[in-house]
Amino acid sequence: MKTKSSSGDAPGKPSAQVTRQQVEDFLYEEAALLDAWRLDDWLTLLTDDAIYNVPSNDRPDADSKDTLFIIADDIRRIRARVTRLKDKSAHAEYPPSRTRRMISNVRIVSRSGLSLRVEANFSVHRFRRNEGIRAYVGHYRYELRVEGSKLKIAKREAIIDAMELGSMGSVSFIL
Amino acid sequence: MNDRPFVINEPEAMRFQVNRVTLVDPQVLELERRRVFDVCWIYVGHESEVRAPGDFKTRIVCDRPVIFCRDSRNRARVFLNTCRHRGSIVCRESEGNAKSHTCFYHGWSYNRDGELDGVPGQDAFPPSFKKSDFGLKEPPQVASYRGFVFLNFDPNAMPLEQYLAGAKEYIDLIIDQSPSGQMEVIQGVQDYDIRANWKLLAENSFDDYHLLSVHGSWLNYLKNSGVEMKRPEKGHLLPAHGVGKVLGNGHGCTDNVNFRGRPVARWIPIYGEAAKPEIERIRAELVARLGEERASRVADTNRNLLIFPNLFLNDGSSVTIRTFYPLGPDRMRVLAWALGPKEESPTARAVRLDSFLTFYGPGGFATPDDIEVLESVQAGLSTHREVPWSEVTRGMAKEGEQLNTDEPHLRGFWIQWDKLMRGERPS
Numbered sequence: 051m052k053t054k055s056s057s058g059d060a061p062g063k064p065s066a067q068v069t070r071q072q073v074e075d076f077l078y079e080e081a082a083l084l085d086a087w088r089l090d091d092w093l094t095l096l097t098d099d100a101i102y103n104v105p106s107n108d109r110p111d112a113d114s115k116d117t118l119f120i121i122a123d124d125i126r127r128i129r130a131r132v133t134r135l136k137d138k139s140a141h142a143e144y145p146p147s148r149t150r151r152m153i154s155n156v157r158i159v160s161r162s163g164l165s166l167r168v169e170a171n172f173s174v175h176r177f178r179r180n181e182g183i184r185a186y187v188g189h190y191r192y193e194l195r196v197e198g199s200k201l202k203i204a205k206r207e208a209i210i211d212a213m214e215l216g217s218m219g220s221v222s223f224i225l
Numbered sequence: 226m227n228d229r230p231f232v233i234n235e236p237e238a239m240r241f242q243v244n245r246v247t248l249v250d251p252q253v254l255e256l257e258r259r260r261v262f263d264v265c266w267i268y269v270g271h272e273s274e275v276r277a278p279g280d281f282k283t284r285i286v287c288d289r290p291v292i293f294c295r296d297s298r299n300r301a302r303v304f305l306n307t308c309r310h311r312g313s314i315v316c317r318e319s320e321g322n323a324k325s326h327t328c329f330y331h332g333w334s335y336n337r338d339g340e341l342d343g344v345p346g347q348d349a350f351p352p353s354f355k356k357s358d359f360g361l362k363e364p365p366q367v368a369s370y371r372g373f374v375f376l377n378f379d380p381n382a383m384p385l386e387q388y389l390a391g392a393k394e395y396i397d398l399i400i401d402q403s404p405s406g407q408m409e410v411i412q413g414v415q416d417y418d419i420r421a422n423w424k425l426l427a428e429n430s431f432d433d434y435h436l437l438s439v440h441g442s443w444l445n446y447l448k449n450s451g452v453e454m455k456r457p458e459k460g461h462l463l464p465a466h467g468v469g470k471v472l473g474n475g476h477g478c479t480d481n482v483n484f485r486g487r488p489v490a491r492w493i494p495i496y497g498e499a500a501k502p503e504i505e506r507i508r509a510e511l512v513a514r515l516g517e518e519r520a521s522r523v524a525d526t527n528r529n530l531l532i533f534p535n536l537f538l539n540d541g542s543s544v545t546i547r548t549f550y551p552l553g554p555d556r557m558r559v560l561a562w563a564l565g566p567k568e569e570s571p572t573a574r575a576v577r578l579d580s581f582l583t584f585y586g587p588g589g590f591a592t593p594d595d596i597e598v599l600e601s602v603q604a605g606l607s608t609h610r611e612v613p614w615s616e617v618t619r620g621m622a623k624e625g626e627q628l629n630t631d632e633p634h635l636r637g638f639w640i641q642w643d644k645l646m647r648g649e650r651p652s
Contacts, residue, residue, distance in 0.1 A: 104588055105413070106413035106414055106415060106416075107414075107416060108319065108320075108413065108414050108416070109412055109413045112412065112413060114575075114578060114579075115571065115574070115575040115578070116411070116412070116571070116574055116575070116578075117411065117412050117413040117578070118411050118412070118413030118414070118415065118562065118563040118578055118581065118586075119413060119578070119582065119588075120415060120582075120586055120587055120588040121582065121588035122578070122579065122582055126450075127583075130446050130449065130450070130590075131590075133445075133446070133449070134442045134443075134445070134446060134590055137441070137442045137445065139441035139442045139445075139594075140442045140593075140594065141439065141594040141597045141598060142593035142594050142596065142597040143593075180604070213319075214416035214417065215415070215416055215417035215418075215587055216416070216417065216418050216558075217418050218417070218587075219417055219418060219419065219420070219587065219596055219600075220417065220587035220588065220592070220593040220596050220597075221587055221588040221593075222587075222588070222593035222597075
């Protein structure tokens with residue numbers, strides 16, 4: 051993609067030039083990396099101040115500063131999460147689950163300077179040996195940022211539709 | 226059910242074994258629903274979850290739908306959530322505030338005090354029909370201790386405070402974290418299933434023997450984050466000293482010197498430099514209010530407390546209320562909340578919640594591996610006919626103190642469970 055300038059509110063507003071198709075390509079690429087467990091490559095898609103949240107099912111719109119979430123990671127803990135997931139003693143994901151992500155209904159909901167807010171639906175199936183399929187259905191709220199010629203993830207929130215986590219059990223992989 | 230004994234407890238022979246049939250058999254589950262869950266004090270909720278008259282939460286406690294609420298005089302109440310007319314669930318919302326609850330089947334409505342105050346077409350009922358006979362039913366007993374509300378389906382059960390026995394002291398240690406003596410449940414519930422027998426989580430929640438093998442990746446996370454961890458002393462498996470304790474009526478706990486950081490009040494690098502002055506301020510308040518010794522007891526030890534049979538107050542990386550119910554012999558529903566001092570500053574609250582997620586919960590760095598190991602145990606238990614016994618003898622040969630990695634507290638759980646399953650009552 052072309053960006054005129056790397057500064058925040060420079061004329062031309064780089065985020066204004068990002069198309070939905072580019073966003074979709076980016077999200078599909080992210081999904082492919084996660085499904086392939088290429089977690090180090092996935093980390094390169096994140097900004098240095100990235101946030102990854104999974105709110106509790108009963109408070110999907112809350113703030114993790116005053117509400118108990120399932121996951122509320124800053125970039126340090128995202129990196130620690132990846133380190134952990136690569137460790138054989140992260141038993142919940144060893145052997146690793148197979149996952150398959152369906153991303154759809156991708157919408158750019160707002161743009162500001164270098165940032166754009168994007169929402170998308172997801173359906174993620176998780177498979178483990180001798181276990182039933184676990185289905186995670188919901189929507190993502192992304193804050194994407196234009197960095198140079200690339201899109202990066204500044205914030206990703208996975209909001210699960212189910213009223214409770216219930217039979218999904220845990221969110222031990224990157225949702 | 227012909228597989229008794231369920232528990233072999235022979236201290237002289239240093240023998241303590243649990244029959245694995247107790248973890249797989251649907252008939253055992255039916256019996257424990259009547260003989261364990263229906264005679265013990267069972268946790269419903271915390272008073273802070275409902276604050277004003279009409280506030281309510283609906284829950285399922287021991288398979289019964291209940292309304293946990295504040296009545297017109299702002300007292301915490303528990304009603305069985307079933308219409309006195311034909312039985313439908315009366316309140317179908319999970320939470321809110323209401324002047325009344327109306328059953329949507331025939332429109333009977335109940336006020337905040339559970340009284341029936343609206344019956345459409347009442348004139349067609351016989352003259353003997355009195356609305357005052359048809360208020361929402363309450364469980365036979367409801368009582369609270371320091372904000373924690375319990376019910377008991379046994380009208381003859383001993384009073385709650387007597388039942389709590391030695392566990393009271395450990396609840397008090399949690400409450401002392403608040404300058405006003407008021408802890409509150411923080412919004413957001415973790416609500417998830419584990420495909421395992423509920424008693425496995427009772428064991429696991431205060432079994433420190435598994436810490437190194439199951440939670441190695443969490444310990445690595447602490448180390449990589451700059452948390453200081455000493456080499457275990459001789460005879461110890463963990464970086465700090467800790468004991469296992471039996472507290473009466475099946476209750477028990479681990480009582481450990483803290484090494485993992487605590488929002489009240491021991492800073493670790495994971496909390497970030499910016500939070501350091503706030504944690505130090507909390508520490509100073511604690512010392513000023515409680516004195517050095519008690520403050521240290523509150524802040525420098527962490528304790529996983531079982532209130533028999535299905536409530537844990539884990540005061541570790543944060544405070545969590547964790548309760549769980551069997552959905553089947555090989556499945557349970559877990560509910561977990563975070564608890565914090567009512568007057569906590571926004572900074573301290575954020576640290577508390579962040580610290581919670583380093584370990585606890587279905588997305589934490591430890592709980593998912595606990596879920597995994599319990600499901601792995603349950604899968605292994607399919608061999609219970611060929612391999613009928615589980616071994617629970619750690620620490621049995623020791624005189625006096627037993628460590629957190631020993632199993633006196635686990636044995637205490639099983640001894641009480643076995644006693645109740647033989648038809649005895651808590652005494």
